[in-house]
Amino acid sequence: MLPVLPTFHDRPLHDAPSSRRIESAALSQHPPHTLIERAGLSVARLALALQPFGRHATVFAGPGNNGGDGLIAARHLAARGWTVDVLLIGAGPQPGSDAAHALGAARRAGLRLHADAQPLPRSTDLVIDALLGLGASRAPEGAFASAMQAIDLRRDAGATVLAVDVPSGLDVRTGRALGADVVRAHHTLTFLTLKTGLFTGEGRALAGRVWFDDLGTSVDDLGDDSELSDGINHPALLFGAGRIAQWQRASARSASSHKGRNGDVVVLGGAPTMRGAAWLAATSALAAGSGRVYAALPDDDGQPWPARPELMHWDATRWSASPDTWRDIVAVCGCGGGTAIAPALSTVLHGATRVVLDADALNLVAADETLQHALRRRAAHGWPTILTPHPLEAARLLGLPSAADVQADRLDAATQLARRFSATVVLKGSGSVVATPERRLSVNSTGSSALATAGTGDVLAGWIGGLWAQSPGIAPHDLACTAAAWHGAAAEGHAGPLLAADLIDAMAALHAPSA
Structure with missing residues (x-):
């Protein structure tokens, strides 16, 4: 026992x-x-x-x-x-x-x-x-x-x-x-x-x-x-912090590693009054180890990011360029984006090979059949997408009345979302559920109530993007499980609420020491 x-x-x-x-x-x-x-x-x-x-x-x-x-x-x-x-x-x-x-x-x-x-x-x-x-x-x-x-x-x-x-x-x-x-x-x-x-x-x-x-x-x-x-x-799998070690072994950096080998992330979000969400996601992607991280803001004033000068600005005109110039960047969309990101979101869904959709990006998709069609079409191109809804966002995507309808059967809700949009889904909450078509459902064992604070979801979305930038060949389901396990493991042992910015530091502390 x-x-x-x-x-x-x-x-x-x-x-x-x-x-x-x-x-x-x-x-x-x-x-x-x-x-x-x-x-x-x-x-x-x-x-x-x-x-x-x-x-x-x-x-x-x-x-x-x-x-x-x-x-x-x-x-x-x-x-x-x-x-x-x-x-x-x-x-x-x-x-x-x-x-x-x-x-x-x-x-x-x-x-x-x-x-x-x-x-x-x-x-x-x-x-x-x-x-x-x-x-x-x-x-x-x-x-x-x-x-x-x-x-x-x-x-x-x-x-x-x-x-x-x-x-x-x-x-x-x-x-x-x-x-x-x-x-x-x-x-x-x-x-x-x-x-x-x-x-x-x-x-x-x-x-x-x-x-x-x-x-x-x-x-x-x-x-x-x-x-x-x-x-x-169908039975599921309970996964834990071992996923972190697996990823670290598979993605160990050589002595000759440089930022160009560790991929790029762009965070599409951060509308006025909500820039903190984009800042958290971008900082998280950077802490996860992405080589370069950009922020695509709807109303970008070009000012330096607070306390994170490593983060760069993404000029809106770049979306108008040929997708070949930015197709392989990992796009993390929706963190504090509001409705202002809708035009750029459509462009991303039609052109980026790897996309993470969170928060307002999910709400926009739920309300727009054209975006839903674009999301479903991505699988036909072989372009993977990861969705990270909380229960209310999942309810909107499924056309259900409330978050309670999702919580009544989280396994079924995650499965339905994955099938409807041909994507990997991380249904957040206690025991986050990861679902991908043709893959066994997975349930996260890490985490605690310390994560029940504003912005921790933005941190997860950014961390997924940061890991994905470094390991473009990883299966999205395995990537999602790794990021969810990492996110939860960093919060364990905290007696009280964990602020999102502090969560990033706690997650970064779990990186394996350099050889």
Whole structure:
């Protein structure tokens, strides 16, 4: 049993169907009730580690195997001298099932088992949420909703909440709360597979610290489950800071390197009153290592950039020149651009080989079918595009009413955007989702709430541009994952909000030292 985050290497993420397939394969390799006994013991061990001086636990157990895990954990805690109260919710388990085995063993051990209507002590050291497992697909009702409210009351009173597999009321794939009642866990112990919903959307906040136990069964030995149905049920990958090291190894600079070999970036944005956004993106591209960085401002006064004299101005007349003179520059468009960048944006979409679209560029595309057509046509030329929307911008691009519609299924929203515009998409937010047609969805494991400040998205767009300038041959999906991992890793460990300009410095500090 180990904590999942931080993770260095890529790890597979699963939805409920693929998790069930793996569970079924694992069950077939062991005698009856072996895995549920291991799971319950694992829950008890983590509980003891989290509350080494605890004396009272309250277990909320549903009728399925999730509840069985909780019952077995309760049995082990009671054997260690804890006072354990178990509230049984819902109908009894199916005869002969693992859950029925766990309930029978709990009764034989003399555990204090309570029916739905019986009150439990509110003062407790530890609460184990074993109500609902992979099968939850709708808002909890009745006794289940009441039990979740009771867990919430005990959490507010100071109890540590440990969820089994997934917090009850959380959608295992999307990471959204299924209804108003959902368990807010301090820790979640998940088994056999890592579930996508624990790492994106509300999942990261509701699951708390995520732990993993393979129950002594290697998923790699259970056969290839990657051939799943096309679309939103396809498993994803969880990626981490290892992407930074991979990029650094592949892009190490030789002793004879010079700025001409490290590519050029132009930032199209920075309309009056919004120049700070373009400044952040351009500075970020420079810090990422681009050889030269230009700013194409709608109303350029030619004055030096504050504290960054390395940044250069891009004269608007250059867009009128033959695209052959600027085609291979990486264009980062939309950071503080407003509507003033629309003419230049059209030119870029029709001529630049590598384009990053953020903020106002995305809003312009969402409102203009001509720009949408130009964006889709880029793929036919073999010109890759990376979109970096936040949920509201994604909603506009998809024609959805609100950001909440995107957050309800971030995986599907990112997939739809990637397919609609034949582009790579970084759907920002907790557990940013990277989607590219014909590539497996990827979810970022790095980052923290320190990034929830103005301008951090501009920094990400600029960093993508800066890395891309140096590595023109990198696959856009891999580039996007690398930049997102770098962006999030730089923010980890910051207790409070991280200002965007300080984020650039933190990201630059993660560069590998020169050989």
